[in-house]
Amino acid sequence: MTLDVHRLRVLAAVAQHGSMSGAAEALGYTVSAVSQQVRKLEAEVGQPVLERHSRGVTLTDAGRAVAEHAELIDRQLHSLRARLDDIAGLRAGSLRLGTFPTAGSSLLPLAVTRFRQEHPGVHLSVSSSRLRGLLNMLESRAVELALLWDYSWSRIANPGLKITHLLDDPTALIVSATHPLADRRAVRIPELAEEPWIIRADGHPVGELLLRSAHTAGFRPTIAFEANDYQEAQAMVAVGLGVAMVPRLALAGLRDDVRVLSLGAQVPSRRVLLARLAGRRPTEAESRMGQLLVEIAGSPSLLRGSTSS
Amino acid sequence: MTLDVHRLRVLAAVAQHGSMSGAAEALGYTVSAVSQQVRKLEAEVGQPVLERHSRGVTLTDAGRAVAEHAELIDRQLHSLRARLDDIAGLRAGSLRLGTFPTAGSSLLPLAVTRFRQEHPGVHLSVSSSRLRGLLNMLESRAVELALLWDYSWSRIANPGLKITHLLDDPTALIVSATHPLADRRAVRIPELAEEPWIIRADGHPVGELLLRSAHTAGFRPTIAFEANDYQEAQAMVAVGLGVAMVPRLALAGLRDDVRVLSLGAQVPSRRVLLARLAGRRPTEAESRMGQLLVEIAGSPSLLRGSTSS
DNA sequence: GCTTCGCCTTTAGCACCACTTAAGTATGCC
DNA sequence: GGCATACTTAAGTGGTGCTAAAGGCGAAGC
Numbered sequence: 001m002t003l004d005v006h007r008l009r010v011l012a013a014v015a016q017h018g019s020m021s022g023a024a025e026a027l028g029y030t031v032s033a034v035s036q037q038v039r040k041l042e043a044e045v046g047q048p049v050l051e052r053h054s055r056g057v058t059l060t061d062a063g064r065a066v067a068e069h070a071e072l073i074d075r076q077l078h079s080l081r082a083r084l085d086d087i088a089g090l091r092a093g094s095l096r097l098g099t100f101p102t103a104g105s106s107l108l109p110l111a112v113t114r115f116r117q118e119h120p121g122v123h124l125s126v127s128s129s130r131l132r133g134l135l136n137m138l139e140s141r142a143v144e145l146a147l148l149w150d151y152s153w154s155r156i157a158n159p160g161l162k163i164t165h166l167l168d169d170p171t172a173l174i175v176s177a178t179h180p181l182a183d184r185r186a187v188r189i190p191e192l193a194e195e196p197w198i199i200r201a202d203g204h205p206v207g208e209l210l211l212r213s214a215h216t217a218g219f220r221p222t223i224a225f226e227a228n229d230y231q232e233a234q235a236m237v238a239v240g241l242g243v244a245m246v247p248r249l250a251l252a253g254l255r256d257d258v259r260v261l262s263l264g265a266q267v268p269s270r271r272v273l274l275a276r277l278a279g280r281r282p283t284e285a286e287s288r289m290g291q292l293l294v295e296i297a298g299s300p301s302l303l304r305g306s307t308s309s
Numbered sequence: 310m311t312l313d314v315h316r317l318r319v320l321a322a323v324a325q326h327g328s329m330s331g332a333a334e335a336l337g338y339t340v341s342a343v344s345q346q347v348r349k350l351e352a353e354v355g356q357p358v359l360e361r362h363s364r365g366v367t368l369t370d371a372g373r374a375v376a377e378h379a380e381l382i383d384r385q386l387h388s389l390r391a392r393l394d395d396i397a398g399l400r401a402g403s404l405r406l407g408t409f410p411t412a413g414s415s416l417l418p419l420a421v422t423r424f425r426q427e428h429p430g431v432h433l434s435v436s437s438s439r440l441r442g443l444l445n446m447l448e449s450r451a452v453e454l455a456l457l458w459d460y461s462w463s464r465i466a467n468p469g470l471k472i473t474h475l476l477d478d479p480t481a482l483i484v485s486a487t488h489p490l491a492d493r494r495a496v497r498i499p500e501l502a503e504e505p506w507i508i509r510a511d512g513h514p515v516g517e518l519l520l521r522s523a524h525t526a527g528f529r530p531t532i533a534f535e536a537n538d539y540q541e542a543q544a545m546v547a548v549g550l551g552v553a554m555v556p557r558l559a560l561a562g563l564r565d566d567v568r569v570l571s572l573g574a575q576v577p578s579r580r581v582l583l584a585r586l587a588g589r590r591p592t593e594a595e596s597r598m599g600q601l602l603v604e605i606a607g608s609p610s611l612l613r614g615s616t617s618s
Numbered sequence: 619g620c621t622t623c624g625c626c627t628t629t630a631g632c633a634c635c636a637c638t639t640a641a642g643t644a645t646g647c648c
Numbered sequence: 649g650g651c652a653t654a655c656t657t658a659a660g661t662g663g664t665g666c667t668a669a670a671g672g673c674g675a676a677g678c
Contacts, residue, residue, distance in 0.1 A: 003386055005314040006665090021625060033666055035627060040665095047397055051450070051589050052626065054674040058450055060592065061402035062393055069389040073382050077312055080378040084371055088356055093370040141360070141367055279644095280360050283369065315636090330654065342637050344655060349636095361655065363645040 005073060007041040010034060011049055011063060012070035019056040041066070086121060088284060094123040095285040098134045098146035102230060102250040103272060107166070108147060111292045122285055138277055144286050147293075148273045149247075151205050153212070162278040164290060166297035168269040169247040171209060173261040174233075176240045186262040189217040196224035196242035198233045210245050213267045234258055272297065314382060316350040319343060320358055320372060321379035328365035350375070395430060397593065403432040404594040407443045407455035411539060411559040412581060416475070417456065420601045431594055447586055453595050456602075457582045458556075460514050462521070471587040473599065475606035477578040478556045480518060482570040483542075485549045495571040498526040505533035505551035507542045519554050522576045543567055581606065 013023035020034045042049055049063030086092035099108050115124060134146045150156045175181050199207040214221045224242035227233035230250040237244050238257040247270045251260060274293050276282060322332035329343045351358055358372030395401035408417050424433060443455045459465045484490050508516040523530045533551035536542035539559040546553050547566040556579045560569060583602050585591060
């Protein structure tokens with residue numbers, strides 16, 4: 001017959017106090033309740049667990065075995081409770097984060113570092129992916145939080161996601177260090193009408209960004225190269241193949257042989273966003289990480305680093 | 310709040326089957342029951358254990374912790390069940406036995422050996438003591454079974470004990486190897502009227518035995534020495550200090566320099582008894598040991614050993 | 619020998635709770 | 649839109665774990 005854990009614990013109390021009356025008092029029961037539970041336990045066990053005599057009871061071998069295991073189970077429960085408290089108190093648990101590559105080299109490292117310092121017990125894992133991958137990871141629950149980005153003409157509007165706006169990442173121009181514009185601090189779009197351009201491959205929105213800006217300025221840009229990431233784009237710019245529009249956050253690792261020029265408000269900014277699945281209450285870890293990201297995104301030092309270099 | 314083990318196991322089932330419906334089917338419950346139990350569990354835990362979404366549920370960190378510990382507790386229960394089965398099947402458990410010294414050197418070793426062969430998992434312990442000590446040990450439950458003895462005029466009549474008669478242990482006479490009677494096989498009491506006697510100290514019943522036998526034969530014995538045990542008595546007999554009446558079982562370790570003479574039915578036998586506390590159902594181990602002792606006591610080889618040597 | 623006390627048991631009854639039934643909500647797929 | 653899947657909610661019921669009360673039993677004390 002199946003053993004009932006509650007009954008085991010009643011017997012453990014009897015064992016501990018040496019009598020049913022003692023156990024009853026300790027448990028806040030009447031003696032009768034204890035007696036009945038012990039009797040049912042004996043039916044489950046298939047043999048007596050107590051020897052009754054006029055001055056209390058003594059445990060049989062079977063009773064001792066039961067009491068011992070009940071203690072072990074009790075310990076399991078306490079350890080579980082402790083573990084749950086750890087998770088609630090951000091001393092344990094896990095948080096899985098998704099990010100896109102250029103946030104991965106600026107905003108995210110700061111947040112990860114601070115989170116790890118604050119909560120060393122929480123297992124933090126980060127996966128980097130492109131935008132489409134990130135959305136998949138969110139929806140398949142491979143990550144709890146993801147950093148995303150969008151431009152004004154292609155807003156992420158997924159009703160399944162709860163989105164927090166972290167910061168605006170302005171678009172800058174990069175040119176080779178040997179380019180005639182290399183010593184300028186800023187430039188106006190119409191000045192760039194004759195430049196060959198480096199854009200991102202695969203219809204990356206930075207291409208759209210260029211087309212729109214050029215159109216507003218009244219020219220059609222010449223595309224000289226389609227790069228797979230911003231590092232490659234920088235390299236092409238460096239050797240003078242063309243100039244490129246890039247988000248400031250993508251310039252964390254700036255090469256010596258390229259220069260950054262401000263485009264001011266002539267070109268739309270990229271929004272950097274934090275997303276989580278809507279419809280689920282965020283865990284403590286998610287909330288805390290969200291707070292940290294908002295704080296860090298709001299601090300002015302984040303973008304200054306890339307402009308001043 | 311206190312964690313209910315049953316609920317933990319429900320969650321473990323959910324974890325195992327990946328959905329409440331799966332768990333419900335496995336447990337023989339309705340989905341509704343599982344849902345309600347999980348909800349109550351979350352109240353106990355203080356945080357969500359599941360994330361619900363349209364295609365089932367996934368565990369939170371807290372849920373995983375709960376499910377893991379539930380598995381551990383399940384294992385504890387299985388191990389307890391196995392241990393209880395071992396105890397019931399005499400593959401585990403313990404048996405504590407009390408004995409008096411002369412049974413300890415004959416009847417008991419055989420029984421102990423056979424019991425240990427049959428049930429190597431049962432922890433068998435034997436305490437040797439005098440009669441009064443044995444009764445105390447029984448009543449204080451320091452032993453479950455005890456070997457006792459009595460004579461016809463001082464029967465053990467304790468209503469708290471359940472007594473089994475194992476065998477009759479005849480009384481023999483021992484004399485020095487140099488004694489005139491040394492080559493006889495038997496002797497009649499009246500022939501011993503002039504002998505000095507060795508008896509046991511502290512009013513041991515063997516003294517009473519001598520007095521009664523002598524009185525029947527019409528003489529008053531001369532007491533030459535009061536020995537503390539039968540080994541000492543043998544030693545005194547060996548050096549010719551006197552002769553002694555001893556139970557056959559006490560002659561397991563017979564010295565070279567003493568001789569045993571039969572007294573036949575002239576002198577009352579000692580009864581050897583097995584006692585357990587009345588009013589408690591004997592355990593399997595007690596029953597089996599009882600059987601073994603009855604068998605061994607009934608086999609003719611037991612006393613032959615000491616008479617033939 | 620009687621009561622008294624401590625401890626466990628038994629019986630009856632009540633209250634709670636874990637379950638079922640049934641209806642409802644949300645989401646995804648044809 | 650409608651159906652299917654999966655969980656939730658509300659109401660109702662049976663089982664069971666508890667209390668209360670009475671009782672038995674052995675030990676201790678007068």
